[in-house]
Amino acid sequence: MIPTIGVLALQGDVREHVHALEAGGARAVGVRRPAELAAVDGLVLPGGESTTIDKLLRIFELRDLVRERIADGMPVYGSCAGMILLADRVLGGTSDQETLGGLDVTVRRNAFGRQVDSFETTLDVRGVDGGPVPATFIRAPWIEEAGADVEVLAAIPDDAPGAAAGRIVAVRQGALLATSFHPEITGDSRVHELFVTMVKE
Numbered sequence: 001m002i003p004t005i006g007v008l009a010l011q012g013d014v015r016e017h018v019h020a021l022e023a024g025g026a027r028a029v030g031v032r033r034p035a036e037l038a039a040v041d042g043l044v045l046p047g048g049e050s051t052t053i054d055k056l057l058r059i060f061e062l063r064d065l066v067r068e069r070i071a072d073g074m075p076v077y078g079s080c081a082g083m084i085l086l087a088d089r090v091l092g093g094t095s096d097q098e099t100l101g102g103l104d105v106t107v108r109r110n111a112f113g114r115q116v117d118s119f120e121t122t123l124d125v126r127g128v129d130g131g132p133v134p135a136t137f138i139r140a141p142w143i144e145e146a147g148a149d150v151e152v153l154a155a156i157p158d159d160a161p162g163a164a165a166g167r168i169v170a171v172r173q174g175a176l177l178a179t180s181f182h183p184e185i186t187g188d189s190r191v192h193e194l195f196v197t198m199v200k201e
């Protein structure tokens with residue numbers, strides 16, 4: 001069965017996720033309205049600006065509905081800003097910033113520095129076969145603390161320079177998947193394949 005996976009289409013790099021999901025074996029649709037959310041088997045929260053997406057979720061009256069679906073066990077994958085939206089706790093957020101929550105982690109926004117500190121690397125990701133995954137970090141968060149039920153899928157190598165060494169950058173907790181980085185812009189769809197598999201389960 002080919003699952004239908006939504007990409008929250010309020011702000012951020014929606015199209016790239018749609019393409020990566022299709023390459024990963026799903027039918028992908030933009031989600032902007034409650035009826036569209038109701039029709040999907042899983043949801044991607046794209047990269048973008050978490051504060052803006054948070055505000056738009058409320059304006060479009062999707063926030064409570066997405067939270068309900070998360071509580072019901074809908075698989076959700078958040079990349080970058082999407083990871084922030086899934087986190088239960090945020091450091092470095094704006095004073096009125098809220099998240100959807102569900103993932104028992106503390107994230108730090110813009111942890112790697114500013115736009116100019118964006119970078120590309122490759123990372124081993126647990127659950128993804130076939131060698132390291134290209135990973136693009138754009139004003140990315142990292143996970144500062146993860147609860148006991150959170151499975152760490154990838155981290156910055158311990159011998160990396162500076163404060164980034166050893167930081168957690170990909171996690172899974174039940175039906176929730178999150179990465180600090182943007183696999184959707186690399187042309188490598190293996191992380192999306194992992195998510196499609198989670199949705200099929």
Ligand SMILES: NC(=O)CC[C@H](N)C(=O)O
Binds near residue numbers: 050079081109
């Ligand atoms: N590339 C991204 O998604 C950046 C995330 C952004 N810095 C935020 O806090 O929402």
